[in-house]
Amino acid sequence: MSTDLSRREMLAMTGPAALFGTAFAATAMGQTQPANLAGATYQPVKALLSEAWDGKQYTLPPLPYAYDALEPHIDEQTMRLHHDIHHRGYVNGLNAATAAVQEMTASGEIDSTKLYALQRNLSFNGGGHMLHSVFWATMSPNSGGKPEFELAEAIDKQYGSLDKFKTYFKAAAAGVKGSGWAVLGYEPLGGQLIVFSMNDQDMKTMAGFTPLLPIDVWEHAYYLKYQNRRAEYIDNWFEVVNWPAVNSIFAPLMKMHEG
Numbered sequence: 001m002s003t004d005l006s007r008r009e010m011l012a013m014t015g016p017a018a019l020f021g022t023a024f025a026a027t028a029m030g031q032t033q034p035a036n037l038a039g040a041t042y043q044p045v046k047a048l049l050s051e052a053w054d055g056k057q058y059t060l061p062p063l064p065y066a067y068d069a070l071e072p073h074i075d076e077q078t079m080r081l082h083h084d085i086h087h088r089g090y091v092n093g094l095n096a097a098t099a100a101v102q103e104m105t106a107s108g109e110i111d112s113t114k115l116y117a118l119q120r121n122l123s124f125n126g127g128g129h130m131l132h133s134v135f136w137a138t139m140s141p142n143s144g145g146k147p148e149f150e151l152a153e154a155i156d157k158q159y160g161s162l163d164k165f166k167t168y169f170k171a172a173a174a175g176v177k178g179s180g181w182a183v184l185g186y187e188p189l190g191g192q193l194i195v196f197s198m199n200d201q202d203m204k205t206m207a208g209f210t211p212l213l214p215i216d217v218w219e220h221a222y223y224l225k226y227q228n229r230r231a232e233y234i235d236n237w238f239e240v241v242n243w244p245a246v247n248s249i250f251a252p253l254m255k256m257h258e259g
Contacts, residue, residue, distance in 0.1 A: 045245045052129065057095045060088050061133055069141040075225045082137065086220055090128030090201075097121040120202075127201035131181055131214045134249075136214050140242040142258060149214075149244040150251045158193050164237065172197040173234050176217050184213040189229040191257040203246040210253060213246045 027219055051061035063083055068076035104110060111199045146162050147155060159165035172195050175183035187194045188208040196205050203209070215237055222233035 003012070008201055017231045021027055041228045045137045045248050049133055052133045058091050059100075060091045060239050061136065070139060070240045072240050074139075074222075078220075078222065078224045081224075082216075083132075086218075087128070087132040088134065090111040090125045093121060093125035094129050097125055123204075124200060127160060127203045130203075131183070131201055131211060134211050135214050135216055138245050138249075139237075139240045139243050140245065141240065147247060148255050149247050151243065151247040154193050154250070154254070166239055169195055170234050172232070173217050174231050179218040182215050183211045184246075185252050186210040186212055188253070188257060191254065210249070213248050214242065215250060215255060 001127075008095070048061045048064055051059060053059060058084075063079070066077045067077075070079065073150065097118055100114075101122070104114065104118070152162075154163050155162055159168060169182060169184060175197065176182065176197050178199060179197060181201060182195065182197045183205075184193060184195050184210070185205070186192075187206050189206075194206070194209065196209070198204065215234065217230060217234070222230065228231040
């Protein structure tokens with residue numbers, strides 16, 4: 001039996017990283033662009049998520065804008081350290097973990113203790129790689145404002161208004177104990193939006209949950225500029241949220257659910 005794992009098999013083993021190959025299929029894998037989405041906002045999401053995997057291993061996608069493009073809301077030094085050092089570390093950890101899975105399956109000797117540790121590494125580093133890739137893709141300079149189209153309708157339906165959604169989301173992000181994320185995501189069974197807060201970046205969420213809009217609240221994401229003022233960082237982050245990019249992920253998922 002061949003010891004080489006296909007891309008589909010590898011993605012299936014990596015827990016949250018599997019979303020690169022499934023939930024983002026409509027955007028990252030080249031399906032038709034929804035008619036109501038401008039190419040200027042749709043294409044960066046498609047391109048960036050496509051560069052998170054090169055066909056053989058996970059890769060660090062480049063930022064779709066300059067390091068200083070999100071100033072004054074997120075500073076250049078933080079962006080350089082966050083993207084080039086922290087995100088790269090998760091990519092390297094994920095590739096090491098998937099290589100270890102290959103070695104274990106090739107040997108035919110499955111050690112339950114090592115397998116548990118591998119699953120933890122896959123979840124942690126896979127979650128870090130996936131969430132950061134979406135994080136970069138759903139921010140841009142000269143953004144902010146409010147969502148439109150399918151995403152606006154879904155937010156109004158489920159949260160009552162954009163302001164009520166922001167209040168809920170900000171509370172989820174500010175309330176993370178220690179390091180973690182708050183994520184607006186799509187739940188495919190009910191076809192609805194759900195906000196999760198999580199410690200670290202282990203994607204312990206509902207099966208099939210697809211992140212649409214994540215905010216990183218690890219201290220490395222904001223401490224150089226905001227120190228302990230996490231709430232201020234969250235407020236300012238909304239000024240760089242690229243809502244059309246978020247909708248470009250959400251709209252095809254809704255269409256698949258309705259279909």
